[in-house]
Amino acid sequence: MAVWKKIAVLLVLPLCFASLSGAVYSAEERYTPVKAIGYGPLAGELIRPTAIGIDESSGAWIYVVDSASKTCSIYMQNGILNKSFAIPDYIDVSRIRSNISASEGVVCYITGSEIVKANRTGEILAKIPIGSESIVNPLIARLNSDQSIWVIDSISGLLKISDKGKLLSRFIDVGKDVATIDGGDINKDGSVVILTITPPTVGEEPVDKVPFNSIKMTIFDKDGQKKLEFPIETSQSFNPSAGQVRFDPKGNVCFMGDNSSLLQVYDKTGSKISEFAIAGFGSMPLAFCIAFNGNIYAVDGSKFFATNSQGKSLGEFGAFGGKPMQFGNPTDLAVCGQNGFAVFDSHRNDMQFFGQNGVTGTRQYGQNTVKMTLSTSQEGNVLAYNSSNSTLRTYDCSGNPSTDVVNVDKVSQNIASFSQSKDGEILAVDREKATVIRFNKIGKFVYQFGSQGVREGQLAEPSDVFVGPDGNVYVLEAVNSRIQVFKPDGTFVRMFGEKLLSRPESFTLTSDYQIVVADTGNDRLAVFGLDGVFTYSIGSTSPSKSRDTIKDYWSDLGTFRKPTKVRSANGVLYVLDHGNLRVQVFQKEKISPKISSDQKSLDFGVVKQGESQTKQITIKNSGSGVLDGTIELQGNWIEISRNKLTGNETVFTVKVLSEKMEYWGSTAKIIIRSNGGNIEIECKGTKKGKLITLQVNSPTAVVDDKKISMANPPSIIGGSTFVPLRFIGEALGAKVDWDANEKKVTYVLANRTVVLWIGRKTALVNNKEVEFTAAPVIVKGSTMVPLRAVGEALGATVEWIAQSKTINIYYPPNPKIG
CATH class of the missing domain: 2.60.40.10 (Immunoglobulins)
Structure with a gap:
């Protein structure tokens, strides 16, 4: 039986930010980062550019958002990179709208959940949630010089909102002014063009050269008044998106259909003045913008390119390098040999093999799109399952394939992970069907178990599996965020990790029988004993920053952005740090931080x-x-x-x-x-309150560092210091009232009311009689009141400095003065 060394550590949940008062740490032997291998796009390189815009204040800068690397790159019109910045992790750009508005160094874009304003360094200036202030389905957002934002919303019409999200005005009534809003644009002069699609009547048979859809444009002025409506010439069955209509610098309307690169230009009267094909567009771009000089800039999800005003190519920019060791979208990892590993990259459509000295081989799949799931064979080679043809092939650590191919029974279309047993059998998990499947060594189906659900024994998106040294089957679930243990026949044994994990994608069993989980949603690794006891976590969320050089990718070791795969061999952990587009290598060592x-x-x-x-x-x-x-x-x-x-x-x-x-x-x-x-x-x-400084026989007082002259200076009478009645009250901020008939003075300050009479020591403080040490007196025609008695009755602290005959009055009271 294995001897377990339980490590007393702190349970850390990075995304919860719980208070951890009293935590005790000690130096232990733990996995610590050694190095990073691989890197993503370098400065200006793009993987999946999906949104574009031009700075309308200068016309000099083109902004491009890459939803894969979560960066915004700023290019000059000749395609040279000016700078790039990281978009924070908490901003979801996976559903970003294709149009970006930029002006004077501020950029505005729409995600699936909010409208975002940021500056050129990536700092978020404002976030306006979708669902607030009539914002239902925003298609276009445009910055105004007064910091407000115009929004074209397919449900609510044209909205003007503040950068705090407050609705300022609303124009264009959907259903009245236009039938629908299916796209549009806002010109710099405030005019608006709305794209409307009317599907054919049910049962209407399309005729050759007659459009399936009726497509028209409606133009409104800056006050929301309809100025023009005209049809678009097209014979396409058109599925609109907000990126297909743009104003050019002259105020003409440019339109591009969804299945061609043909750009049509209509003038301010609605007449078509030109149409031309855009060179270099394999299909319609996701988004395009038009510069002041008429040049057209576009992105299509794979590249960023430009043409002149007549569609002639000016070049492609930001091309992804695809160099050795560079990653575009690494999706799986498997260890190979003593100290190597392989990574399949769906963007590059290849598998790279790494050793101690870098890339040892590459296996490319050409134009054939494949999805590879990787594991390690009992001999230490890479097993690659190709879901497109249900085959399993072995590769050595240089990427050379074996001649033998195993045809796996097609009982699953979504194998998320698999492992090979000592006798060559394959154990796999089907993420979609929520099942664990066993194949024999020649790929024949043996049996399966599992069902969809959240109860014990049920599965929800199982993401990884292995057989433990006890012969039991360990299954990791992404949705239920837990590990379940089953007997080989599928009988439930136990589960653990729930409430500790968040969307875990992978786990591995180390040689010393620790389970290390790629806790994807928490940006960390979580370490458990085989008994299910949590021991410690590794890492935290990487800082959001642009990564323009290889050195940038290899910094911040031990931090993660969505780690999706972890594998172990010979005491080493290999972690696919997907969000950072790198692999991190960890080894165990006795740590001694200081x-x-x-x-x-x-x-x-x-x-x-x-x-x-x-x-x-x-x-x-x-x-x-x-x-x-x-x-x-x-x-x-x-x-x-x-x-x-x-x-x-x-x-x-x-x-x-x-x-x-x-x-x-x-x-x-x-x-x-x-x-x-x-x-x-x-x-x-x-934090200073009100401070009043007086000196006996001096007519000058200092109130909050300002000198003030008094009609009568403070005087000592009968052992008490007296000051003019109105001065002390007003200096403290009290309301002062003098009743000449009763010879009575009343002070009101905050929740205190003090009443005194000339010649009487008895005063009223909040309607309670209080005996003062001295009574108010009249000196040379002026009423003087005892300073300490009045000051303390009003709630102030009075300090007497005998050596200089100085008095300090503090309000509110100063507890440090005795």
């Missing part, structure tokens, strides 16, 4: 009410391994931008919340607990 900080304390100085101050703290690992830990806060007047360390260097921001500060001095503490030691950072700041 924490360090660039700040020992933070002093925010004097903070005014409503003022916002921020400071940054950088935490680094000056030891070995990967620094892991939490950032805690003691005190409610500051907030921190992170509560977890993100690898060997973490930068976080500390922000002052002035409304929560105490007057006259606040303290707080930031505590960082890690596997490399703990650090405490003291924070302090002062």
Whole structure:
């Protein structure tokens, strides 16, 4: 029986940001990153460009969004890259609309869930949720000079919204002004063109050269008044999208159908003035835009290219290099030999083989689109299952295929993963049918088990499988986010990992019987014992940043963006870090991190009410391994931008919340607990209230750093300091009322009311009698009141400095003054 070494560690859930106060870390032997292998598109290279726009303020910059690499690249009109920036992970660009609006360095685009504004560095300036303020199905968004946004919505018409999402105005009534909105564009002068598609009547038989659909354009002015309506000449059965209608710089309307690269141009009267084919378009582009000089720029999901105003090619730009070791869309990984592995890439349509010194071989599949699922044979070679023809073939570590091909029974069309047993049998999971399938070594179906569901024994999108040393079958589920254990005949045994995992895509059993899970939704690896006990996690979310060089791809080791595959061999982990387009290699070592900080304390100085101050703290690992830990806060007047360390260097921001500060001095503490030691950072700041400084016999007072003259200076009478009645009240901000008949003065400040009478020591404080040490007096025709008694009755702190005969009055009260 295996002897298990249980490691006492902290359970870390990176996406939950739970408070982890009291966590204890210790140095352990853990998997730590050694290197990264492979890289994605370099500066300006594109994998899946799906949206495009031109900067309308200058006409000089072309913005292209690549939904695969989640970057926005900015090109000059000659196709030379200016810069690129990363789109944050929390922005979903998988359903981005094809049109981008850009102006004066600000870019606006529509995703499947929100309208987004960002600057040229990628910083998100605004997010407006779809479903708010009449925004139902936005097709086009256009920036205005006043920071507002025009939106063409297929349901709500034309909307003008603020960058906070507030509806400012609404034009174009769908059903009245136009039958439907199936596309459109907004010109820089505010005019709008709407594309309307009317399907043929049910039962109507199409006639040769008669359009299946009636297609027309309607033009409105900037005030929403209809100006023109005209038909589009086409004989296509047309499925519209927002990327097929554009204004050119002259205000003409340009239209492109869905099954050709023919561009039609209509003038402001609705007359067709030209039509021409766009050179280089294999099919209709996903999106196009038109520059001030008439040049046309377009993307079609695979490339970015340009033509002149007559459709003549000006070139293709941003082509993906496809160099050795470069990835476009790596989908599977298998280990090979002692220290090699293979990666299948669906974008390159090939399989690359890697060894210690780089690429050892490549297996290309030409124009034939294939889907390969990889595993490792008992001999250490790569097994590749081709779902397009249900064949299984073996490759050595240089990519050379075996002559023998196993034809696998076609009982599944969606094998997500498989493994080979010692006797050569194949165990696979069908993700769609939620079944575990066993084949014999010649590919013949033996049996299957499993059914769709969430209860124990049922499966939902099983993503990986292996046979454990106990002979049981271990199945990982992506949807149910758990691991289930079955007997070989499919009898349920137990399950674990639920509530700890999020959309896990892969797992592996290491040589020392640990289960390492690619916890895809949590951007980490999760490590369990074979008994199902969670032991520790590896990694955190990679920072969002553009990756323009190979060095950029190989930085931030130990962090992930959607790790989809993990495999192990000879004490080494190979992780397909899909979002970062690389493979990370981990080895076990005894880690000895050491924490360090660039700040020992933070002093925010004097903070005014409503003022916002921020400071940054950088935490680094000056030891070995990967620094892991939490950032805690003691005190409610500051907030921190992170509560977890993100690898060997973490930068976080500390922000002052002035409304929560105490007057006259606040303290707080930031505590960082890690596997490399703990650090405490003291924070302090002062929110000043009202401070009044007086000096006996001096007619000048200082109120909030401003000098004020008094009619009568403070005087000592009978051992008490007296000041003019109106001065002390107004200086503190109180309402002062003098009743000459009763010789009575009334002060009202916040929730306190103080009433005094000339010559009487008894006063009323909130209608309760209070005996003062001295009574108000009249000196040289002016009423003087005892300073300490009145000040403290109004809730202030009065400080007497005998040596200089100075008085300080603090309001609100200063607890630090005795």
